[in-house]
Amino acid sequence: MDVSWILDDLNEPQRAAVTAPLGPLRVLAGAGSGKTRVLTRRIAWLLAVNNASPWSVLAVTFTNKAAAEMRSRVEAMLEQPLGGLWIGTFHGIAHRLLRQHWQEAGLPRAFQILDSDDQTRLVKRVLRALNLDEKKWPPLAAAGFINRCKDEIQRPADIVDDRTPARRQHQRIYAAYQQECERSGLVDFGELLLRAYELWRDHPDVLTHYRERFQHILIDEFQDTNTIQYQWVRLLSGGQGDVFIVGDDDQCVYGWRGSKVENIQKFSDDFPGTQTIRLEQNYRSTGAILEAANALIANNAGRLGKHLWTDAGDGDPVQIYAAFSEIDEARFVAERIRQWVDTGGQRCETAILYRSNAQSRLFEEALLGAAIPYRIYGGLRFFERAEIKDTLAYLRLVANRDDDPSFERAVHTPPRGIGERTLDLLRESARIESCSLWQAASRLLGGGALSGRTAHAVRRFLELVERLDHSSQHQPLPERVSHVIVHSGLRAMYEEDKADKGEMRVENLDELLNVSARFIAHSDPVIVGIDPTEPDWLNAFLAHAALESGERQAGVGEDCVQLMTLHMAKGLEFSLVFLVGWEEGLFPHSRSVAQEHQLEEERRLAYVGITRARQRIYLCHAEQRRWYGKETRQSPSRFVREVPEALTQDVRSRAKPRLKTPPVVSPATTTAGGLHPRQRVRHAKFGEGVVLAIEGEGYHTRAQIHFPAAGGPKWLVVAYAKLDRL
DNA sequence: TTACGCTTAAACTTG
DNA sequence: TTAAGCGTAA
Numbered sequence: 001m002d003v004s005w006i007l008d009d010l011n012e013p014q015r016a017a018v019t020a021p022l023g024p025l026r027v028l029a030g031a032g033s034g035k036t037r038v039l040t041r042r043i044a045w046l047l048a049v050n051n052a053s054p055w056s057v058l059a060v061t062f063t064n065k066a067a068a069e070m071r072s073r074v075e076a077m078l079e080q081p082l083g084g085l086w087i088g089t090f091h092g093i094a095h096r097l098l099r100q101h102w103q104e105a106g107l108p109r110a111f112q113i114l115d116s117d118d119q120t121r122l123v124k125r126v127l128r129a130l131n132l133d134e135k136k137w138p139p140l141a142a143a144g145f146i147n148r149c150k151d152e153i154q155r156p157a158d159i160v161d162d163r164t165p166a167r168r169q170h171q172r173i174y175a176a177y178q179q180e181c182e183r184s185g186l187v188d189f190g191e192l193l194l195r196a197y198e199l200w201r202d203h204p205d206v207l208t209h210y211r212e213r214f215q216h217i218l219i220d221e222f223q224d225t226n227t228i229q230y231q232w233v234r235l236l237s238g239g240q241g242d243v244f245i246v247g248d249d250d251q252c253v254y255g256w257r258g259s260k261v262e263n264i265q266k267f268s269d270d271f272p273g274t275q276t277i278r279l280e281q282n283y284r285s286t287g288a289i290l291e292a293a294n295a296l297i298a299n300n301a302g303r304l305g306k307h308l309w310t311d312a313g314d315g316d317p318v319q320i321y322a323a324f325s326e327i328d329e330a331r332f333v334a335e336r337i338r339q340w341v342d343t344g345g346q347r348c349e350t351a352i353l354y355r356s357n358a359q360s361r362l363f364e365e366a367l368l369g370a371a372i373p374y375r376i377y378g379g380l381r382f383f384e385r386a387e388i389k390d391t392l393a394y395l396r397l398v399a400n401r402d403d404d405p406s407f408e409r410a411v412h413t414p415p416r417g418i419g420e421r422t423l424d425l426l427r428e429s430a431r432i433e434s435c436s437l438w439q440a441a442s443r444l445l446g447g448g449a450l451s452g453r454t455a456h457a458v459r460r461f462l463e464l465v466e467r468l469d470h471s472s473q474h475q476p477l478p479e480r481v482s483h484v485i486v487h488s489g490l491r492a493m494y495e496e497d498k499a500d501k502g503e504m505r506v507e508n509l510d511e512l513l514n515v516s517a518r519f520i521a522h523s524d525p526v527i528v529g530i531d532p533t534e535p536d537w538l539n540a541f542l543a544h545a546a547l548e549s550g551e552r553q554a555g556v557g558e559d560c561v562q563l564m565t566l567h568m569a570k571g572l573e574f575s576l577v578f579l580v581g582w583e584e585g586l587f588p589h590s591r592s593v594a595q596e597h598q599l600e601e602e603r604r605l606a607y608v609g610i611t612r613a614r615q616r617i618y619l620c621h622a623e624q625r626r627w628y629g630k631e632t633r634q635s636p637s638r639f640v641r642e643v644p645e646a647l648t649q650d651v652r653s654r655a656k657p658r659l660k661t662p663p664v665v666s667p668a669t670t671t672a673g674g675l676h677p678r679q680r681v682r683h684a685k686f687g688e689g690v691v692l693a694i695e696g697e698g699y700h701t702r703a704q705i706h707f708p709a710a711g712g713p714k715w716l717v718v719a720y721a722k723l724d725r726l
Numbered sequence: 727t728t729a730c731g732c733t734t735a736a737a738c739t740t741g
Numbered sequence: 742t743t744a745a746g747c748g749t750a751a
Contacts, residue, residue, distance in 0.1 A: 063740065091741040115741085134746095189741050224740095257739070356737050358742085378739095412727095419727040547741065567738050589737060605738080628736065629742050 005077075006044050010037070017277045018042050022050070022216075022242040024271035026264070028249070030308045031293070031611035032284030032573065035246050036066075039220055040073045042244055043085075046216050047078060055084035058214040058236075062221040064089060064548045066571070070220075086214075090229050091189055092547055094196035098187070099543075101206060105199045108185040110400050110539055113546035117384065118405050119143055119188045125408070126177045129431055137169060145170040146177060150190030151226045151258040153197065184404045184436060193228045200235050207235065215242060222247030222267070226258035239271055249304045250297050251608055253567060255601045265304060282308045284573050284614055286315025292617075292643045293610040299642055300600045308611075316616050317649040320640065323622040326581075330366035332651075333578050333620065337561055338370055340576055344683060347373060349575040351562040353609050355587040359580065360563050367561060377564035381549040387494055387505040388512055392545055394484045398469045399538050402436035410465075414493035417457040422450070438462075464488070477537045478517040485509050516541060566609045577613035579606075582621040582637040606639045618651075619643070680726040681705060688726065 007015050014034055017027050018041045029035035043059060046052040061067040071087045086093060095113070098105050114122065123139045123146070149159065156175035161168065181187065187195065200207040217237055219225070222245040225233075237243050245267060252261040268274040282290055290308050297303070323329035337350055352363050357378045367374045382388060393409040401407075411418050429449075430440035441458050444450050450458060468487060472480040485491050494505040519541055562574065581587055588602035610617060621636045679691040687709035703723075 089741060095741095113741095116739090192741080254739075256737085358736085361742085415728070417727070421727080549741080565738060591737070601738095626742080 001049065003045075003049055006041050006048065010034075010041065011281055013277050013279050013281075014038050014041075017279070018045050020244075020275060020277070024240070024243045024267070024274040025245070026222075026267055026274055026276045027244070027246040027279060028264075028276065028304055028306055029246050029279040030248055030282060030306050031251065031608070032282040033279035033308070034283060035220070035248075035279065036070070036073075038279065039218060039244075039246055040070055040077065042218065043070075043074050044077045047074075047082075052216055053084065054082040056213060056215040057085050057218070058093070058216070059085070059087040059218040060090055060093065060220065061087065062089065062224060064092065066220065067092065089547075090225075090232070091192050094192040094232075095543060095547060097196045097199060098192065101199055101203075104203050104206060105195050107187065107195070108400075110536070111185045111187050112396055112400060112403055112406075112539075113192070113543055114181070114186045114188040114405070115384070115546050115549070116143070116189070117389070118186075119146075121408070122180060122186075122405050123173065123177055125404075125427070126173055126180060129427070130173065130176055132169070132173070137173070142170055142173045142177075146174045147188075147190045148258060149174060150188075150194045151228055153194065153228050153231060155194075180404070183434070184402050185400055186403065186405070190228075193232065197228055197232050197235065200232075210236060211238060216244070217242065218244045218246075220246050223249050223252035223261055223264045224254045224259040225263045226260055227263075230260070230263045234270060237271075240273075243271060248306075250300070250306065250604055251570060253570065253601060253605045253608060255597070278306055280306055280308055282310045282611075285310065285611060286312055286615060288315050288317055288647050289610060289613050289617055292318050292647050293607050295644050295647070296603065296610065296639060296642045297607045300603055318610075318643055318647050319616070319618045319651050320643075320648050321618055321620045321651040322636070323620055324624065326362055326622045326625045327366075329580060329620050329622045330362040333363060333580065333618070334366040334370040334372060336578075336618065337367070337372055337576075341372070345576065347559045347561045350578075351564065351569065351572070351574040351576075351612065352578045352580060353564060353566050353569050353612065354580050355566060355589060355605075357565060359586075363563055363580070373558060373560045374563055375558070375560040377562070377568050382508070382511075382515075383545045383549045385505075385508055387490065387508050388545075390490050391481070391485055391488070391509065391512060392542065394465070394468060394488045394490075395481065395538065396542060397438075397465050398480075398484070399536075399542060401438040401465070404430075404437045407437045410488070411461055414489045416461060416489075417453070418461065422454050422458065425450075477520055477541055478513055480538065481516045482513055485513070519544060566605045569612050570608050573612055573614055575613070575615045577609070577616070578618045578620060579609045580620045582606075582619050582640050583625070583634040584637055585634070586625075586627075587637055587639070603639065603642075606637075619648075682724040682726055683707065 007018065010018060011034075014037070017025065017038050027035070027038060029038065039059070043057060046057060047054060059067075059070060061070060067087045067089060071082070071085070074085070075082055086096075088096070098107060098111070102109050102111065120139050120143050123143045124134065127134055127137055127139060127142065149155075156171055156178060159167070159171045159174075161171075181191065200210070214236060217233065219233065224247075233243065245264070247264045249261050249264050252259055252264075255261070268276065285293075287310055290310055294308060321329070321332055323332055333352060337347070340350060341347060354360060354363075360376055360378065364374065364376065383392070390409065390413050393406040393413075396403045396406040397410055408423070411423070426437050426440050426444065429444055430437050433440060433443065435443075441462060445455060445459055445462070448455075464487070468484055472483040475483070491506065491509055494502045494509065496502070497505070520537065566579075584590075584593075587606070588599055592598040592602045619640055621640060622634055625632055625634050676691065680688065681691060682688050683705070687707060689705040689707035689709075692704040692706055705723075
């Protein structure tokens with residue numbers, strides 16, 4: 001069989017991984033080494049060469065976006081839709097299993113998913129019910145404890161009593177919280193995984209079915225798996241079989257969330273006969289960038305070991321800019337971006353990467369001032385916006401009256417005369433009767449326990465939800481959503497809110513309508529992870545809203561400078577990268593320097609940042625910074641010093657490049673690129689033109705070119721401008 | 727019950 | 742600096 005279409009453009013180790021015999025295989029894939037390519041080709045190889053059925057393949061990715069991309073790539077390669085193939089995140093797959101086996105898993109059929117925001121609110125409620133002071137027992141800490149337990153496969157009963165009051169109290173909170181969830185038919189993110197794990201552990205027939213089905217398991221970003229995900233894979237595979245894992249221990253940056261680098265390290269112990277393949281050739285960055293990254297990460301102990309290399313040439317040295325202040329830093333970045341764009345660079349090929357979201361504001365201002373379009377990733381995503389969550393709360397009540405968190409949210413938005421006192425009454429009654437708030441409200445109304453005015457308000461609310469349900473029950477999803485937006489009074493409430501962001505919120509409500517329409521039109525039930533026969537689209541849509549929190553901002557396709565945190569940048573690449581705020585206390589963050597393993601995680605984050613760059617990189621730090629309203633003197637991050645001086649160039653002192661070999665950019669754009677006056681060239685944006693003059697040499701060569709289509713002559717740095725000679 | 731002004735504290739973030 | 746939480750007035 002001709003398999004060249006799968007293997008042709010792969011290097012040796014990549015090919016070895018794609019064609020490896022069935023069995024446990026670990027691919028250690030460095031940044032930019034073609035990891036995604038290897039994964040998709042492996043799936044194609046299994047299907048086309050091994051004649052595996054799509055039905056027998058399970059692929060796990062880190063995000064929903066990656067899952068969608070992988071599916072479309074494989075389908076494009078094989079030129080057919082692959083319905084039976086399961087691709088998704090651990091959570092998406094767990095959810096799908098639980099929808100299918102809700103009875104065995106001990107869940108109500110219409111169970112709903114709690115996002116972390118909902119979870120924190122619920123924990124707060126539990127704290128109040130237990131009469132605990134929120135100051136002494138911060139809800140976020142309690143929620144963190146619960147999530148850590150679930151990640152470690154621990155139910156309240158499994159928690160070892162170490163006789164510390166804090167742990168005992170947290171265990172109590174966990175138990176009460178869990179009881180609440182079960183009474184309300186709610187499942188948080190950790191619970192999705194834990195239930196799915198218990199489903200297999202406690203139901204051998206179900207496990208056997210999936211073991212026989214999933215002959216091929218592939219997992220991406222394995223360095224970011226946590227304990228339960230690892231154990232779940234072991235359970236499914238039985239510690240053997242065709243398990244293909246890909247990861248990079250140097251890019252594990254989610255330790256604070258339970259990820260265990262050890263998982264990728266100990267995989268070979270738990271899966272006997274594991275083959276390990278290293279992908280070390282980097283196709284992304286220049287030599288100087290890679291060497292900087294290699295030198296930095298070498299300061300970490302206990303790595304699996306890997307040395308990235310490239311045959312692309314050294315490229316520019318790493319630029320280091322010591323700014324006077326945080327304002328100077330932002331101004332400098334904006335100015336350099338301006339230059340880059342003026343010389344033909346694209347804005348969307350540029351990224352400003354920072355440690356924490358709070359740093360973005362100054363760059364926004366500087367870019368705004370320089371009239372450079374930008375896009376910020378971060379902040380609230382679509383399904384996390386207040387107005388959207390308000391609407392979803394009504395929809396969830398429509399789906400399930402016993403959903404207490406949704407009851408609490410909907411009952412006082414918009415305000416309808418039911419306040420804290422009435423709610424306390426309902427909560428107390430619900431606690432005594434151990435029933436839901438909805439049931440408590442009905443009972444209190446029936447028993448005449450409420451005063452006339454309050455009773456009226458509560459009755460109207462209950463009737464409203466009933467009406468929302470019944471009058472739209474047999475209508476398509478978008479109509480139901482629209483019905484809720486209007487008749488809940490949410491739309492009117494936000495329309496009146498002229499001062500604030502009311503207008504935008506109304507737009508978002510309308511957008512929710514569009515989202516629900518698109519969900520019906522485009523959703524492939526297989527991808528969404530629901531049983532295709534599931535008749536209730538409302539439940540499916542609500543699950544979608546919880547699991548896939550949506551794009552952060554519109555305007556994806558525009559040519560904008562990209563602003564995001566280092567975490568978000570993992571997996572992305574840009575020609576020009578600014579790593580800003582490299583100062584002690586900021587990065588590494590002051591809370592991370594005390595513990596060695598946390599410091600190492602910060603260093604991995606720095607490594608991720610550096611390896612995002614293809615051509616040119618700037619490390620920036622400010623000597624003085626206004627932080628939380630106070631002026632502080634800052635010293636450069638230790639990570640700046642960990643980049644060998646031979647690879648760097650200081651911008652401010654205007655020192656000569658210290659790189660011994662003359663900088664080479666890339667074969668296609670070397671020096672003058674064979675340009676001479678009167679030469680005809682083509683530029684991606686400006687069209688055809690004629691070279692008028694050449695100036696400078698080496699990397700800095702500039703050419704003055706007359707572009708009739710762009711209205712006259714322009715100076716372009718040849719190395720950046722990607723000119724085609726004609 | 728709701729709205730407003732004062733105090734306080736402050737990563738990264740996917741499902 | 743900003744955003745969220747809390748106490749007090751309308």
